Amino acid sequence: xxxxxxxxxxxxxxxxxxxxxxxxxxxxxxxxxxxxxxxxxxxxxxxxxxxxxxxxxxxxxxxxxxxxxxxxxxxxxxxxxxxxxxxxxxxxxxxxxxxxxxxxxxxxxxxxxxxxxxxxxxxxxxxxxxxxxxxxxxxxxxxxxxxxxxxxxxxxxxxxxxxxxxxxxxxxxxxxxxxxxxxxxxxxxxxxxxxxxxxxxxxxxxxxxxxxxxxxxxxxxxxxxxxxxxxxxxxxxxxxxxxxxxxxxxxxxxxxxxxxxxxxxxxxxxxxxxxxxxxxxxxxxxxxxxxxxxxxxxxxxxxxxxxxxxxxxxxxxxxxxxxxxxxxxxxxxxxxxxxxxxxxxxxxxxxxxxxxxxxxxxxxxxxxxxxxxxxxxxxxxxxxxxxxxxxxxxxxxxxxxxxxxxxxxxxxxxxxxxxxxxxxxxxxxxxxxxxxxxxxxxxxxxxxxxxxxxxxxxxxxxxxxxxxxxxxxxxxxxxxxxxxxxxxxxxxxxxxxxxxxxxxxxxxxxxxxxxxxxxxxxxxxxxxxxxxxxxxxxxx
Amino acid sequence: xxxxxxxxxxxxxxxxxxxxxxxxxxxxxxxxxxxxxxxxxxxxxxxxxxxxxxxxxxxxxxxxxxxxxxxxxxxxxxxxxxxxxxxxxxxxxxxxxxxxxxxxxxxxxxxxxxxxxxxxxxxxxxxxxxxxxxxxxxxxxxxxxxxxxxxxxxxxxxxxxxxxxxxxxxxxxxxxxxxxxxxxxxxxxxxxxxxxxxxxxxxxxxxxxxxxxxxxxxxxxxxxxxxxxxxxxxxxxxxxxxxxxxxxxxxxxxxxxxxxxxxxxxxxxxxxxxxxxxxxxxxxxxxxxxxxxxxxxxxxxxxxxxxxxxxxxxxxxxxxxxxxxxxxxxxxxxxxxxxxxxxxxxxxxxxxxxxxxx
Numbered sequence: 001x002x003x004x005x006x007x008x009x010x011x012x013x014x015x016x017x018x019x020x021x022x023x024x025x026x027x028x029x030x031x032x033x034x035x036x037x038x039x040x041x042x043x044x045x046x047x048x049x050x051x052x053x054x055x056x057x058x059x060x061x062x063x064x065x066x067x068x069x070x071x072x073x074x075x076x077x078x079x080x081x082x083x084x085x086x087x088x089x090x091x092x093x094x095x096x097x098x099x100x101x102x103x104x105x106x107x108x109x110x111x112x113x114x115x116x117x118x119x120x121x122x123x124x125x126x127x128x129x130x131x132x133x134x135x136x137x138x139x140x141x142x143x144x145x146x147x148x149x150x151x152x153x154x155x156x157x158x159x160x161x162x163x164x165x166x167x168x169x170x171x172x173x174x175x176x177x178x179x180x181x182x183x184x185x186x187x188x189x190x191x192x193x194x195x196x197x198x199x200x201x202x203x204x205x206x207x208x209x210x211x212x213x214x215x216x217x218x219x220x221x222x223x224x225x226x227x228x229x230x231x232x233x234x235x236x237x238x239x240x241x242x243x244x245x246x247x248x249x250x251x252x253x254x255x256x257x258x259x260x261x262x263x264x265x266x267x268x269x270x271x272x273x274x275x276x277x278x279x280x281x282x283x284x285x286x287x288x289x290x291x292x293x294x295x296x297x298x299x300x301x302x303x304x305x306x307x308x309x310x311x312x313x314x315x316x317x318x319x320x321x322x323x324x325x326x327x328x329x330x331x332x333x334x335x336x337x338x339x340x341x342x343x344x345x346x347x348x349x350x351x352x353x354x355x356x357x358x359x360x361x362x363x364x365x366x367x368x369x370x371x372x373x374x375x376x377x378x379x380x381x382x383x384x385x386x387x388x389x390x391x392x393x394x395x396x397x398x399x400x401x402x403x404x405x406x407x408x409x410x411x412x413x414x415x416x417x418x419x420x421x422x423x424x425x426x427x428x429x430x431x432x433x434x435x436x437x438x439x440x441x442x443x444x445x446x447x448x449x450x451x452x453x454x455x456x457x458x459x460x461x462x463x464x465x466x467x468x469x470x471x472x473x474x475x476x477x478x479x480x481x482x483x484x485x486x487x488x489x490x491x492x493x494x495x496x497x498x499x500x501x502x503x504x505x506x507x508x509x510x511x512x513x514x515x516x517x518x519x520x521x522x523x524x525x526x527x528x529x530x531x532x533x534x535x536x537x538x539x540x
Numbered sequence: 541x542x543x544x545x546x547x548x549x550x551x552x553x554x555x556x557x558x559x560x561x562x563x564x565x566x567x568x569x570x571x572x573x574x575x576x577x578x579x580x581x582x583x584x585x586x587x588x589x590x591x592x593x594x595x596x597x598x599x600x601x602x603x604x605x606x607x608x609x610x611x612x613x614x615x616x617x618x619x620x621x622x623x624x625x626x627x628x629x630x631x632x633x634x635x636x637x638x639x640x641x642x643x644x645x646x647x648x649x650x651x652x653x654x655x656x657x658x659x660x661x662x663x664x665x666x667x668x669x670x671x672x673x674x675x676x677x678x679x680x681x682x683x684x685x686x687x688x689x690x691x692x693x694x695x696x697x698x699x700x701x702x703x704x705x706x707x708x709x710x711x712x713x714x715x716x717x718x719x720x721x722x723x724x725x726x727x728x729x730x731x732x733x734x735x736x737x738x739x740x741x742x743x744x745x746x747x748x749x750x751x752x753x754x755x756x757x758x759x760x761x762x763x764x765x766x767x768x769x770x771x772x773x774x775x776x777x778x779x780x781x782x783x784x785x786x787x788x789x790x791x792x793x794x795x796x797x798x799x800x801x802x803x804x805x806x807x808x809x810x811x812x813x814x815x816x817x818x819x820x821x822x823x824x825x826x827x828x829x830x831x832x833x834x835x836x837x838x839x840x841x842x843x844x845x846x847x848x849x850x851x852x853x854x855x856x857x858x859x860x861x862x863x864x865x866x867x868x869x870x871x872x873x874x875x876x877x878x879x880x881x882x883x884x885x886x887x888x889x890x891x892x893x894x895x896x897x898x
Contacts, residue, residue, distance in 0.1 A: 184695045191781060206699070206866050297769055297863025303599035363860070369770055370862045521699070521780075522773075522865040 004043060004075065011038050021259075022065070022474060026078045033090040035077065040095045044068050045075060047386050047402075048096035049476070050502040052487050053106035055135045056080065060087045060112055065474055065485070065502075069386055069400065072407040076474070081112070088161065088169075091117035098389030101213075101510045109134035109223075118174055119158045124216030124539060126152050133224055134498075176212055177202055188217045192295050192525045195535030197509065199524075206520045211513040215506070219539040226499040231257055231466045232331060234499060239325035241501060242537035244287055245479035247273075247280040250329045252477035255410055256486040257331050259475055260468045263460060269333035271453045274412040275346065276316075276328065277477075278442040282353070283312040284480035285393075285435045285442075288532045292432065293364050295529035296373050301364045308356055315345050331466060333459025346450050350443045357439060365436070374429035378515045378527035381426060388514075389507035392482025393438060394531050396422045397430035404478035416448045431530040467494050479504055481532050506538040542838060545661030572664055576654055580802060581619075587801040587851070588615040594852065595859045622797075625790040630693070633787070637691035642788065642795035644684030649799040649806060651677035656809045657731050659819045659840035670731035671723060671814075675716055678765075678806065681799065682708040685767075685774065688796070689784035700783030703866055704774030707764060710873040711771075714761035717881040718754040721888045722814040725751065731813065738817035740825050747815075748896065750888040755815045757877055757884070759853065762807035764869070766800060769858035773866055804851055812846035819843040 008015050008025055012035050018024040027035050039045040045066035052063040061080025067073070081087045091114035093099045103114045104123040111132035113120055122129065130144050156177045162170050177183050177200070187198040196217035202209040222241070226234040238253045239246040251273055258265060265273075290305025313323040318339040320326040328335050364370050380390065385398040395402045403420045405413040421437045423430040468490035476483040482504030489498040508531040516524045551571075555564035589604065589612060596603025604611030630638075654664040655674040665673065682705060689701020725747050726734045737743075743751050764771035775783030785796045812818060819839035823831045864872070890896075 182695070184699075203699075206703075293862065297772065298861065299769075300595075300599050300859045303601065307600055364862070367862060369864055369868075372868055373862060373865060520865055520867065522863070 004073070007043065008035070008038070011035070011042075020471070022074045022076050024063075024076045024078055024472070026080075029079055029081055029089050032077075032079045033092070036090075036092045036095055039066060039075070039077070043075075044070055046096075047391075048092070048098050048102070048389060049074075049483075050474075050485050050487065050500070051099060051102035051106055052498070052500045052502075053110040053112060053134065054080075054489070054498060055110060057136060058082060060084060060110055060135070062089060062106055062112070063472065063487070064092075065487075069402070076472075087112040088115055089113075090115050090163075093117055096389070097384075097387045098507045098510055101506055105506075108132070111135065113161055115161050115163050115169065118160050119176075120160055121155060121158050122216075124219040126216075127155060128152065133221065176200075177210070181209070186524070188214075192528060193535070194291060194528075194533065197533070197535050197538075199512070201521075201524065203521065206522075208516045208519055208521065208524050211516055211524070213509045213512060215509070215535075215539050217539065218536050220536075222540045223499055223501060226496055228495060230494050231468065231496065234496065235330065236325075236327060238501075239327060240536065241503065241540060242479060242481065242484070242505065242534045243324060244284040244534055245280055245481065245484070246324070246326055247276045247328065248477050248479035249484050250326075251277060251411070252475060252479070252484045252486045254329045254331055255477060256473050256475035256488055257466070257468065260471065260473045260488065260490065261331075261466070263332055266333055266457045266460065267454045268456045268458050270411050271449050272334055272338055272458065273329060274416070275446050275449050275453075277411070278445050279312050279315065279346070281480045282439050282442045283309045285439050286312075288435050289360060289364075292529040292532070293370075295525050296370060298364055298367075298370065301360065304356070304360060304363065308353060311349055311352070315342065315349065318342065318345070330459060330462075332462045333457070335459075337458045338453075343450055343453070346446060350447055350450070353443060354440065357436065360436070365432075371429070373522070373526055374432060374530075375425075375427060377428045377519065377523050378431075378530065379426050380511065380515055382424075384511070384514065385426070388511040390482075390511045390531075391507070392478070392480075392504050393421075393434045394431050394508060395482065396420070397434045398426035399424040402483070404476045404483045408476065410477065412449060413445075416445050418445050428526050428530040431532075435532070465494050467492060468496070476502075481505060481508070481534065481537075484537075501540055503537045503540065505533040505535075508533045509538060543661045544659050544839075548661065576650070576664065579658075580650065580653060580798075583805055584798045584801045585615040585619060587805060588618065588797075590848070590851070591801070591855050594855050598856075598859045619794075622794040623791060627790040627792060630787060632693045634691035634693070637687045638787075639792070641684045641688035641691060642792045642799075644687065645681050645799045646684075646795045648677055648680035648684065649802045651680070652806050653802060655731060656806065656843075657735055657813060657818050658843055659838065662819075662840065663731065666730065666732050668733075669729045671719060671729050671734065671810075674731075674810065675712075675719060678803075679708070679712055681803070682712075685784050688788070689774075692784075692787040694787055696780045696782075697784050697786050700774045700780045700786070704767065704784055706866070707767070707771065707773060707869060710870055711761045711764040714757055714873060714877045714881055715765055717878070717885055718758040718761065719810075719814060721750060721754040721881070721885045722747070724885065724888050724892055727892075731818075734813065735818035735820050738820045740823060742815065742817040742820070742822070744815040747888075748891055750884050750891060751815065753880070753884045754888070755811070757881055758811055758814070759850070761873075761877065762811060763854050763857055764873075766803040766807055766854070768800070768804065768854060770861035770863050771869060772858070772863060773869060804854060805847060808847040808850035808854065809843070811850050812843065816846045816850075817842075818846075 005017055012031055014028060014031055016026045045068045047067040047069050049065040049067050054061050054063060059080040059082050064077040066075050079089055081089060089112055091103055103117050106112050107120055108122040108124050109132055131138050157173045157175055160172050160174055162172050164170055181202045184201050184203055186201050187193040188196040198214035200212040222237045235250055235253055238249040241249050286305045286309040290302045293301030317323050319342050320328040380398045382399040385395045385400050391402040399422060401420055401422050406420050418441050421434050423434055470490055470492045473488045476485045484504050485502030487500040488496050491497040515527050555567055593603045604614035607613040607617050652674050655670055657663040685704045686701045689697040722743060723729055725743060726737045744755055767774050785793055819842050821834035821837060821842055
C-alpha cells in the first residue's frame, strides 16, 4: 500500500492520504481526471466498485472505491467541490463504464453535475423533483414535492456538460431516441422484468437497437432514512433491499458496523451466519432457475424451482420466524439461537437437492431449444464485465474471478474449502450454469459446517446505544447476485452521517444495453433473466 | 358399427314429409348450427379443464379442485365469468376491425370444426375436396389475429400480430404438404373417402416411413399453427405480455381463448383423421374376431379418443419445452421442415406409384 501511495504522490504531489484498511487519496477536482487515468492505466485499478456522493456541509463531493482485479487491492479517492450552487466534478465514464449510472445517481441525490458525462438526467427520482434529497440542507416538506398526479413527460433528449479542448464548459443536448424510432416500453409492469424496471427499447422489427434504463419505481429513500436512525435500526432495511439475499445484505451491514467497532463475533454466530448465507444463496439461485426458465417459456421448470425453494424457506421460518424478511443477524451476532431441528433439516435438504438438480438439468439444461436460446446469446467479455462492474455470478460467467468470499474472506469462508465457479464463455448459458454449479458448491460449504457448529454464545452483549468511532467504513459481502457494499461515514453519533448501499444489481442493468444490441426481443428477455436483477436492490 | 346417417336420414325424411324441401333444409341448418355450437362450447370447456388438470399434474400441483368434484365445473364458472365481464372500449383503436377480429378467428375455427367427421355418418360438410376446404377455411384465422394486433393501437399487439403472421404463413406450408402427402396416399380429398380408405389399417401403419414422417411434421406444424408452446411467440407471455390479444376483454378475449382450444382439437382431429383413421376402429387385416370386437366401440368414442390422445401430446409439448426465438422458429420451418416435407412427398409418390405400401 505504501508503494501505491508513493507512486501516486510522485505522480500527483497535491494528493493527500489517509491510511486505513483502505487507503484514501484526496485530490482537487482539476487533477482528478488525470489521477483517474493514472489509476486506471498505470496502477490497473480497473474495477470501479462504487461512487459515494457526500455532503460534508461546506463541501459536496464523492468518494470513489476502486479495486484492482489482478491482486484485489483496494483504494479510495475523495474528490470535493466547495461550490454548492453549481457543483461540478469531472466524470470518469470514459474510463469505467459503470460510472455512467453511479454518476447519474450522485447527480440525482446531490445535484453534482459531471463534466463530460453524456447523459445528466436523474436516475431514481422524477425529472420534476425539486431539490436534491441527500443534501443535508434538503427541504423535505410535502409542499415542495407534492404527490404528482400527472404523468412524467417522456424525455427523448438529455443534457450534458462538455469540456471543449481549450478548457471551456459548454451545455449540450444529446438525443436518446430520434422521433422516427419505434420505441417500446418494456416495463415498468412487465412479466419479464421481475419487478418494476422500465426499459425503453428502440426496436427495428424484432431487433433491439438501443435500451434506455429507467430505475426508481420502488425507490424508498433507504439511504436518506438511515441517516436519522440508530445503527441497530438501519439493519432492518437490509432485508428489504435484495429480498432474495436478505441474509447476506444484513451480513454486510453487520460486518461494516462490527468492523468499525472492532468486535470479535462468537464462533457459533460465525458458523450459523455462513450456513444461513449459503442457504440464502441456494434459495436465490433456485428462484433464478425458476424465473429464468419461465422467461424462456418453460413453465414447468418454474414450479420445480419454487417447490425446492420452499424447503429452505421452511428451515428459515423455524429459526428466524419469517420466510422473507428475516431480521436474524444483529450487531454482534444473531437475534436468536438456531432451532433444535435446524441441523437435521439442513442435512436432509443437502442430501435431497443434488438429485433434484439432476432433474432440472434433464428437464431444461439439456433441451435443444433451451441450448439454442442460451448459447452465444448476450456475450459479455471479461473486460466489459469489469468495466461495467458486472460482478457476482454474471461476472464469473465472463471469466472474472470476483467472488468476495475468496478475495476478501469474512465469516467462515477462509476456513472452508470450496471452488469458485468461473466460466469463460460469457453468454447466457454460462451465467445460467455458474448459478447452477454454485448451488452445489454452497451445499458443499454447508456440509462442512453443519456438523461442527460450536457450542457457546450466539451473540455478544451489546449496549443499547451503539456509537461508531469517526471515520469512513466500507465493507463488501458476496450476496446472491454479486457483492453488496456498505459504506458508512460516522461522525461519532448514534446514527450514521451517511450510509450508502452499493447494490449488486445496478451495474447489471447498466450492462444490459451493450449486451442486447443487435439481438432479438426474446434475447433481451433471456439476457435480463440471466442477469437475475432484483429491482428493490437497485432502487433502494 | 352404428351408422349415424340412419338418424340423420330419419330426421330428414320426417321433416320433408311435413313441409316443403326448403323448410326442411332451413330447420336442418338451424339444428346443425345449434348442435355444432353446443359441441364447440362443451369441447372448449372440456379442453380448458383438461389442460389445466394435465399441466397441474406435470407441475406437482392439483389444478382446479374447488368448483364441483375434482373441480370439473371450474371452466363452467370461468365461462360464466367471462360472459358477464365488461367489454372495455378503448380510445385510438380502429373500432370496426377491433370488433371484427375475434369473430374472424372464431368463424374460421367454426368452419374447420364443421368439416371434422365425428363418427360414422356424423359429419356436416362432406364433399370431394373436403380436406382442401378444411385447410382453406382454417387459414382465415390468421387474418383475425393480424387484424386484432393491428387495430389495437398497441406496440406489443402489433409485434405479436406480425410474429403470428410470419409463423402461421410459414407453418401453413408444412401442414399443407404433410396433408398432401396423405392425400396422395389415400388417393382422395374427400374426408369420408380418407377415413374409409383406412378400413384395413390406419395410414400411420400402412403408409411406411413417409406416413410417420408426415405425422411428426404435422404434429410440429400443427402445434405451431395453434400458437401453442413451444411456438407461442405471438402471445409470448414473458416477452409481449399477452401478444395480439393484450387489449381484448370480456367475451372478445373469450373468443380468442375458445378458438385457441378448439384449434387444438381441430389440429388433433385432423391428425387422427389423416393418420389414425378418424372414427375408424383399429382393424388388423386377417384378425377378423379382433376387428369385430373393435367395431363394438362406437365410432364417436374412437374419434374423440384419438383426438384427445393427440391433444395430450401437444399439451405435453407445451408444458415441457421452452419457447423458440422467432428466427429459430422460421429457420426450423424453412430450412428443415419444408425440404424434408418435399422429399417426403416425393417418396410417398414413389411408394404409391410402385405400390410399395401394405
